Amino acid sequence: MHEFIIFTIGGLSAAGIYAITASGLTLTYTTTGIFNWAHGAIGMICAFTYWQMSIGWGWPSLLSLLLCLFVVAPIIGIVIEAAVMRRLEGVSEASKLVVTLSVALMLLGIAQWIWDPTTYRALPPLFNNETLILGSIRISYDDVTILILALVVAIGLRLFLYRTRMGVTMRASVDDRTLTSLNGSSAISNTRNAWIIGSMLAALAGILIAPTLTLSASALTLVIVNAYAASVIGRLRSIPMTFVGAIILGLSIAYSVAYLPQNPYIQGFENAVPAIVLFIALLILPQSRLRGHRQLRSREFAIRPTWTGAGLFCGGVIIAAVFLATVVSTADLFSLNRMWGLAIVGLSIIPIVGYAGRLSLCQLTFAGIGATVVGHLGAQGNPLSLLAAAGVCAAIGILVAIPALRLSGIYFALATAAFAITMDNWVFQLPAFNLFGHPYAPFGSGSLVFAPFRIGSLALTSKASQFIAGSVVFVILTLLVVVLRRSEFGQRLLAMKDSPAACATLGMNGRASLVAVFAFSAAVAGVGGGIYGMALGSASADVFQFFSGLSVLLVMVIMGLTSAGGAGTAGLYQGSPVFTNLFPSLTQLPLVLVGLGGVGVGTTPNGTIPGSLRPVWLSVVRRRWLLGLILTVVIVAWVLRLAGAISDWPMTIILLVDLLALPVPAYVVDYRANVAPPAFGLPERRSKEKRDEWFAQAVPGTGPVATGDQVPTLSGAGGASGT
Amino acid sequence: MGLEIDAVSVRFGGLAALSEVSLGAQDGAITGLIGPNGAGKTTLFNVVTGMQRPNNGTARLDGRDLGNLSSYKRARLGLGRTFQRLELFGTLTVAENIGVAASIAQRGIWLTRSKSRINEIRDELLDRLGLTAVGNDRADTLPTGTGRLVELARALAVRPRVLLLDEPAAGQNSEETERFSSVLRSLAADGLAILLVEHDMDLVMNVCDTVVVLDYGRVICAGTPATVRTDLDVQAAYLGTASGSTADA
Numbered sequence: 001m002h003e004f005i006i007f008t009i010g011g012l013s014a015a016g017i018y019a020i021t022a023s024g025l026t027l028t029y030t031t032t033g034i035f036n037w038a039h040g041a042i043g044m045i046c047a048f049t050y051w052q053m054s055i056g057w058g059w060p061s062l063l064s065l066l067l068c069l070f071v072v073a074p075i076i077g078i079v080i081e082a083a084v085m086r087r088l089e090g091v092s093e094a095s096k097l098v099v100t101l102s103v104a105l106m107l108l109g110i111a112q113w114i115w116d117p118t119t120y121r122a123l124p125p126l127f128n129n130e131t132l133i134l135g136s137i138r139i140s141y142d143d144v145t146i147l148i149l150a151l152v153v154a155i156g157l158r159l160f161l162y163r164t165r166m167g168v169t170m171r172a173s174v175d176d177r178t179l180t181s182l183n184g185s186s187a188i189s190n191t192r193n194a195w196i197i198g199s200m201l202a203a204l205a206g207i208l209i210a211p212t213l214t215l216s217a218s219a220l221t222l223v224i225v226n227a228y229a230a231s232v233i234g235r236l237r238s239i240p241m242t243f244v245g246a247i248i249l250g251l252s253i254a255y256s257v258a259y260l261p262q263n264p265y266i267q268g269f270e271n272a273v274p275a276i277v278l279f280i281a282l283l284i285l286p287q288s289r290l291r292g293h294r295q296l297r298s299r300e301f302a303i304r305p306t307w308t309g310a311g312l313f314c315g316g317v318i319i320a321a322v323f324l325a326t327v328v329s330t331a332d333l334f335s336l337n338r339m340w341g342l343a344i345v346g347l348s349i350i351p352i353v354g355y356a357g358r359l360s361l362c363q364l365t366f367a368g369i370g371a372t373v374v375g376h377l378g379a380q381g382n383p384l385s386l387l388a389a390a391g392v393c394a395a396i397g398i399l400v401a402i403p404a405l406r407l408s409g410i411y412f413a414l415a416t417a418a419f420a421i422t423m424d425n426w427v428f429q430l431p432a433f434n435l436f437g438h439p440y441a442p443f444g445s446g447s448l449v450f451a452p453f454r455i456g457s458l459a460l461t462s463k464a465s466q467f468i469a470g471s472v473v474f475v476i477l478t479l480l481v482v483v484l485r486r487s488e489f490g491q492r493l494l495a496m497k498d499s500p501a502a503c504a505t506l507g508m509n510g511r512a513s514l515v516a517v518f519a520f521s522a523a524v525a526g527v528g529g530g531i532y533g534m535a536l537g538s539a540s541a542d543v544f545q546f547f548s549g550l551s552v553l554l555v556m557v558i559m560g561l562t563s564a565g566g567a568g569t570a571g572l573y574q575g576s577p578v579f580t581n582l583f584p585s586l587t588q589l590p591l592v593l594v595g596l597g598g599v600g601v602g603t604t605p606n607g608t609i610p611g612s613l614r615p616v617w618l619s620v621v622r623r624r625w626l627l628g629l630i631l632t633v634v635i636v637a638w639v640l641r642l643a644g645a646i647s648d649w650p651m652t653i654i655l656l657v658d659l660l661a662l663p664v665p666a667y668v669v670d671y672r673a674n675v676a677p678p679a680f681g682l683p684e685r686r687s688k689e690k691r692d693e694w695f696a697q698a699v700p701g702t703g704p705v706a707t708g709d710q711v712p713t714l715s716g717a718g719g720a721s722g723t
Numbered sequence: 724m725g726l727e728i729d730a731v732s733v734r735f736g737g738l739a740a741l742s743e744v745s746l747g748a749q750d751g752a753i754t755g756l757i758g759p760n761g762a763g764k765t766t767l768f769n770v771v772t773g774m775q776r777p778n779n780g781t782a783r784l785d786g787r788d789l790g791n792l793s794s795y796k797r798a799r800l801g802l803g804r805t806f807q808r809l810e811l812f813g814t815l816t817v818a819e820n821i822g823v824a825a826s827i828a829q830r831g832i833w834l835t836r837s838k839s840r841i842n843e844i845r846d847e848l849l850d851r852l853g854l855t856a857v858g859n860d861r862a863d864t865l866p867t868g869t870g871r872l873v874e875l876a877r878a879l880a881v882r883p884r885v886l887l888l889d890e891p892a893a894g895q896n897s898e899e900t901e902r903f904s905s906v907l908r909s910l911a912a913d914g915l916a917i918l919l920v921e922h923d924m925d926l927v928m929n930v931c932d933t934v935v936v937l938d939y940g941r942v943i944c945a946g947t948p949a950t951v952r953t954d955l956d957v958q959a960a961y962l963g964t965a966s967g968s969t970a971d972a
Contacts, residue, residue: 505804
């Protein structure tokens with residue numbers, strides 16, 4: 001009984017922290033409609049700032065605390081709202097979700113940049129472990145403080161939302177934004193207030209929870225998953241229910257630590273409890289009612305690829321791969337080799353996120369599953385193990401999809417995140433278990449070794465051959481995705497993304513299509529995992545972590561969610577040694593850049609490739625001589641490099657000029673002639689004839705005015721009104 | 724047989740959006756459903772298509788009770804609709820919008836569907852509604868009036884038995900409306916039951932065989948256009964007083 005009470009108090013104290021952070025999350029969501037994935041990251045930044053002030057610089061704790069809560073946190077909130085959130089009109093739900101994800105990644109990168117993660121830091125508890133003794137039970141003052149603070153936050157929020165003018169207008173703007181602003185309350189100031197209060201609550205929770213964890217940026221950012229579980233129990237609406245959710249969560253974590261049997265199979269399970277609670281909470285959510293929505297002109301589109309375009313792209317990929325494989329040094333090739341696996345994971349994002357509009361955050365997890373299958377079945381280098389990986393991932397994909405796809409928007413994204421985190425924290429860490437009579441440990445004892453693939457008697461042992469093989473698999477899968485987009489099935493997916501209500505009233509049951517596309521995406525990701533594993537040689541579960549998957553997703557969003565070129569870029573960006581070679585000291589730079597790019601997605605919702613590079617290259621394709629010229633330059637540079645006449649840098653410069661600069665004049669000519677669509681944010685050009693034609697349509701009766709027609713004049717109108 | 728709506732009631736909290744509404748749409752006839760804004764017309768459509776569960780009452784299609792069937796199952800029984808606020812597949816072209824619908828109607832699995840049959844239906848509808856010229860335009864770039872024609876074409880592509888049209892002529896110019904009414908008549912002549920919600924009274928009075936008037940969720944009048952036109956309750960609902968003018972709104 002004594003033990004039970006102690007664990008209960010510990011659980012309640014944790015629940016207090018979850019409640020504080022989750023109520024901030026709920027508040028921002030209800031008032032702005034944006035689900036803030038960066039909520040945990042904001043708390044993390046504030047916890048680090050608090051550490052810096054109170055420990056690093058030795059300022060008084062209370063002063064540091066007040067500064068963090070009332071200066072730093074509000075500033076972060078204001079900056080995020082002004083710089084990022086205001087630009088999201090007309091952007092799809094998936095992109096909106098991605099924007100705050102990128103804020104989270106950027107904050108994570110910045111924190112690791114400023115505070116080197118390899119240095120140990122700890123925040124002491126507020127009261128130095130002093131305890132309050134009640135009978136035979138000792139309760140730390142920290143726990144007491146947390147419980148009191150949670151109560152204060154609960155009561156304070158209630159009073160704020162129901163008794164103050166600011167709170168009431170914030171609630172009103174939830175019901176109807178437009179109407180509230182018509183009634184004289186500024187929508188922007190409401191949104192800003194929500195972000196300020198949300199950030200303050202995140203900061204408070206971050207500072208309170210930091211002493212119980214070591215001060216680690218990624219751990220503190222992930223605490224947010226616990227808050228998601230609490231918020232989802234409150235259905236992202238009700239703050240009292242959010243508190244109930246926090247208590248359920250805090251107690252289930254405490255009791256699972258206390259009462260679950262101690263064995264290696266259960267160990268990781270405890271870490272996965274929040275994600276599992278989240279998953280269960282999502283599954284018992286009532287399904288949202290089908291309703292129409294106001295049709296906005298979407299700023300996003302999924303280009304229907306032509307076979308010529310796909311052929312050119314795939315040919316280009318293979319040429320580039322052969323080029324690189326023969327030119328790049330073996331050491332760099334070792335690292336560059338990782339790109340195809342990640343590029344294929346990027347490719348797997350296109351059908352489910354780009355076409356079907358469902359934000360899946362577990363594609364890298366499927367790659368992890370695929371990698372374990374290939375690692376175990378392909379020990380002799382059998383490439384058919386890739387097909388097995390696709391099959392296993394598709395099957396698991398179906399199992400995940402059937403419960404998860406009844407959810408939409410943010411709830412679906414959360415369900416996939418919960419799946420990913422459960423796999424990371426628990427399943428991937430499992431020691432060997434019995435699977436169909438064979439002992440099976442997902443990642444062996446820490447890391448899994450991959451044998452090079454063999455095709456017939458040919459073993460792909462050299463890095464160059466693996467690199468080219470990777471590009472071939474990428475190209476094959478790209479063509480599959482092109483087939484999908486061009487098929488009726490692909491059109492149905494886009495239709496469902498555009499209007500679920502219309503699909504239903506046409507007699508289409510979208511569930512089967514969605515399950516199918518999710519399984520397809522999972523299968524592609526599984527193949528990617530196998531290729532990635534082969535490139536790495538040996539892989540641990542860390543490689544397939546949730547956060548790494550987010551980076552791939554974000555590069556895809558920046559370059560274009562429906563673009564195979566975007567997938568290639570994602571692989572190149574994550575896998576290539578470019579950044580580590582150029583800026584060896586700035587290890588966090590890629591993360592910060594990805595975050596920054598993702599933040600900008602509101603301005604270029606289609607991504608860089610379809611929005612800018614594609615129109616430019618179309619101008620090249622229109623001029624076969626220019627295409628020929630560009631290819632000739634590539635070949636000449638290649639021959640010169642192979643012959644040793646030029647070194648790496650001159651070659652890189654020649655290629656960059658050839659591939660990026662040469663097409664631009666052609667594009668400018670086409671743009672001015674109104675042949676090419678606007679790229680790089682250029683304005684749309686309208687020819688005079690087109691403008692006149694449009695005007696004549698829009699305003700009937702305009703056109704050349706015949707003499708003698710009655711033309712209404714101002715004086716005439718004034719006379720008619722009478723005085 | 725067509726569609727029968729039997730004593731349907733819907734309440735949103737304290738507001739009775741529909742109270743005991745009964746009406747029918749016969750095969751081969753156009754039934755007009757008119758009433759001031761907020762009378763419950765769109766809510767009634769939502770009930771019939773399964774997007775809104777009624778508190779009471781049922782809808783029957785060819786005598787079959789639709790009960791709690793989900794929207795897509797109702798659609799497969801032959802119930803088609805268009806939306807007051809456009810629900811086009813904005814990122815697809817006009818032709819693709821209609822093609823997707825035609826392929827849904829074919830059912831069966833992907834490989835067994837006849838591509839040529841789908842194209843045939845699509846091209847025929849593009850032609851019938853005068854959309855051939857915009858066939859390759861993205862649907863969300865169209866003016867509202869044209870968008871409504873695309874919605875109609877899309878609804879027709881699944882070969883419905885009963886068609887619910889929610890303000891299909893709003894945003895159309897007079898020429899388009901003219902074309903539209905002849906399309907409606909030819910559809911009715913093909914045997915479709917059409918339930919038409921519309922504010923363009925000329926159109927309603929011209930094409931409808933029967934007109935039902937809703938006000939505050941109740942049927943206040945039903946009959947031929949001529950009867951409805953002279954009904955005092957209808958005039959009161961539209962004009963606020965029972966003055967002698969016609970009910971043109």
